[in-house]
Amino acid sequence: MSQNKRAASQNRRSQVVLDEDDEGSLTQPSVSQVHKARENFTPVQVDRKVAEVVQFILIKDQKKVPVRRADIVKHVIKEYRILYQDIMKRADRTFEQVFGLKLVEIDSKNHVYILTNRLEQSRDEPNGMCPGNTKTGLLFVILSVIFMKGGSVKETLVWNTLKKLRVDAGEKHEEFGDVKKLITDEFVRQKYLEYVRIPHTEPLEYEFRWGQRAVSEVSKLKMLQFIAELHDQEPQSWTLQYREATSTENNLR
Amino acid sequence: MSRPMGDSHKRFLQTMMRNGIISSVQAKALYRHCCETHGAHYLPDKLEEFIDVINTTLQPMFMHIRKGSSEEDGAQHYALVNMAETDITRMSSDYADNELELFRKTMDMILDTENGIVSSTDLLNCADRLQTKKMKKKETEHVLNKFVQDKWLNEKQGEYTLSTRCIIEMEQYIRKVYQDLIRLCYVCHNIVLQGQICENPDCGIKMHYYCVARYFKGRIDPHCPSCSIFWAHEIPEIQSEPQSQSSSARETATPAPSTSTTRRSRRL
Numbered sequence: 365m366s367q368n369k370r371a372a373s374q375n376r377r378s379q380v381v382l383d384e385d386d387e388g389s390l391t392q393p394s395v396s397q398v399h400k401a402r403e404n405f406t407p408v409q410v411d412r413k414v415a416e417v418v419q420f421i422l423i424k425d426q427k428k429v430p431v432r433r434a435d436i437v438k439h440v441i442k443e444y445r446i447l448y449q450d451i452m453k454r455a456d457r458t459f460e461q462v463f464g465l466k467l468v469e470i471d472s473k474n475h476v477y478i479l480t481n482r483l484e485q486s487r488d489e490p491n492g493m494c495p496g497n498t499k500t501g502l503l504f505v506i507l508s509v510i511f512m513k514g515g516s517v518k519e520t521l522v523w524n525t526l527k528k529l530r531v532d533a534g535e536k537h538e539e540f541g542d543v544k545k546l547i548t549d550e551f552v553r554q555k556y557l558e559y560v561r562i563p564h565t566e567p568l569e570y571e572f573r574w575g576q577r578a579v580s581e582v583s584k585l586k587m588l589q590f591i592a593e594l595h596d597q598e599p600q601s602w603t604l605q606y607r608e609a610t611s612t613e614n615n616l617r
Numbered sequence: 618m619s620r621p622m623g624d625s626h627k628r629f630l631q632t633m634m635r636n637g638i639i640s641s642v643q644a645k646a647l648y649r650h651c652c653e654t655h656g657a658h659y660l661p662d663k664l665e666e667f668i669d670v671i672n673t674t675l676q677p678m679f680m681h682i683r684k685g686s687s688e689e690d691g692a693q694h695y696a697l698v699n700m701a702e703t704d705i706t707r708m709s710s711d712y713a714d715n716e717l718e719l720f721r722k723t724m725d726m727i728l729d730t731e732n733g734i735v736s737s738t739d740l741l742n743c744a745d746r747l748q749t750k751k752m753k754k755k756e757t758e759h760v761l762n763k764f765v766q767d768k769w770l771n772e773k774q775g776e777y778t779l780s781t782r783c784i785i786e787m788e789q790y791i792r793k794v795y796q797d798l799i800r801l802c803y804v805c806h807n808i809v810l811q812g813q814i815c816e817n818p819d820c821g822i823k824m825h826y827y828c829v830a831r832y833f834k835g836r837i838d839p840h841c842p843s844c845s846i847f848w849a850h851e852i853p854e855i856q857s858e859p860q861s862q863s864s865s866a867r868e869t870a871t872p873a874p875s876t877s878t879t880r881r882s883r884r885l
């Protein structure tokens with residue numbers, strides 16, 4: 365887990381490097397090229413492009429689908445691609461300043477982005493205005509099991525834990541529908557969870573880890589404080605988890 | 618950007634994005650919640666100013682939080698509107714081509730009625746004749762259900778109407794595409810789909826049910842405000858004050874009565 369996390373934070377830190385890849389023409393433009401391009405487009409045109417990129421990513425995010433740079437270029441940026449970095453930088457600023465979101469690159473090789481929330485989840489949003497809130501609760505349980513068990517858990521442990529909460533992965537749940545599909549498919553696609561095969565197991569066994577979105581959106585310290593409250597103890601009594609939570613907290617902010 | 622957005626504004630906007638539309642009762646509660654969560658100064662009657670700050674910042678993004686009324690009872694709502702695309706291409710990322718065609722057809726049919734209502738039977742027939750790809754009964758029902766869940770249509774006992782969200786979001790589009798069909802309410806001057814029409818063929822003004830109810834409140838002998846002919850429809854009751862009811866209850870409340878008595882063939 366700690367290795368996994370380190371890799372994740374490295375990904376996040378890495379700059380958007382425009383290297384040669386499947387979009388071909390997206391090589392790093394020279395400074396003079398960019399200057400020239402800026403003269404070719406009016407500020408109004410560039411503003412409009414930024415708005416389009418913001419909208420495009422927001423729509424993808426509503427379904428919690430990660431966005432590939434190739435798609436942003438192909439569907440939105442098009443002939444403005446030489447200003448890609450300018451436009452993305454401004455889009456990112458917009459996400460932070462207007463929407464309280466943050467654009468995070470979760471795969472620096474293929475340039476895949478997700479939007480993460482910079483505002484903390486609040487548990488008491490008034491009268492049912494937070495659809496998917498119950499799913500969030502389910503997710504929170506799974507994430508905390510993984511966290512408390514050191515970063516990865518076999519799937520059987522998750523299913524057993526949920527069973528105690530009367531959520532059976534083998535049965536259709538009236539609120540979640542197909543529970544197994546929700547957890548191993550939807551939450552995974554949304555990058556909240558990783559669901560990976562454990563090597564050399566026969567029969568096949570799978571384990572869960574935190575996904576990239578969870579790493580950047582969920583505060584481990586808050587989670588630990590919550591769990592500690594449930595057990596009527598101090599967060600510090602879980603030494604390992606507390607150390608991990610406080611160190612990631614510093615990295616996040 | 619005149620005043621910068623605080624976290625309270627951002628949280629409000631995020632909830633608007635998740636919901637698409639909220640009632641003004643919900644908006645007030647949410648405004649308070651957002652201020653309290655982020656320690657911002659909360660002034661009970663400053664919701665409009667609070668939303669103005671968000672709207673000013675949203676302007677370059679071609680988005681806007683717009684206010685509108687429910688056709689059912691006149692209750693005020695706020696919807697997050699995309700100004701860049703005012704037609705139904707806004708829905709294109711959520712629906713397949715034949716589903717979008719069905720929605721277009723549904724709007725066509727609703728706009729072409731006098732009372733803004735279309736029956737599921739008519740819609741099922743229509744789905745059978747789609748050009749993009751025909752839909753079977755079951756599939757059509759599923760898609761219509763999706764439109765209702767995503768708050769584009771309302772459904773009551775097999776009858777469909779355009780939702781408040783749909784009317785607020787697509788107002789520009791409706792005004793443009795259905796220029797010759799839309800009617801404006803004589804009282805509130807907004808688009809009116811569900812309402813009553815003056816019996817006098819030379820007059821024919823139209824009013825929302827709730828505007829009729831408010832306009833004729835307490836009058837024993839109602840006359841058309843335009844041509845003064847006797848108002849031959851049943852006057853709907855005024856529904857209880859929006860504040861005293863939760864929005865979800867209002868959303869499902871039965872509409873003002875007398876829709877069936879006013880249905881007639883379309884006058885040209």
Ligand SMILES: [Zn+2]
Pocket residue numbers: 802803804805806807809824825828
């Ligand atoms: Zn009216």
Ligand SMILES: [Zn+2]
Pocket residue numbers: 815816817820821822841842843844845846
């Ligand atoms: Zn009249």
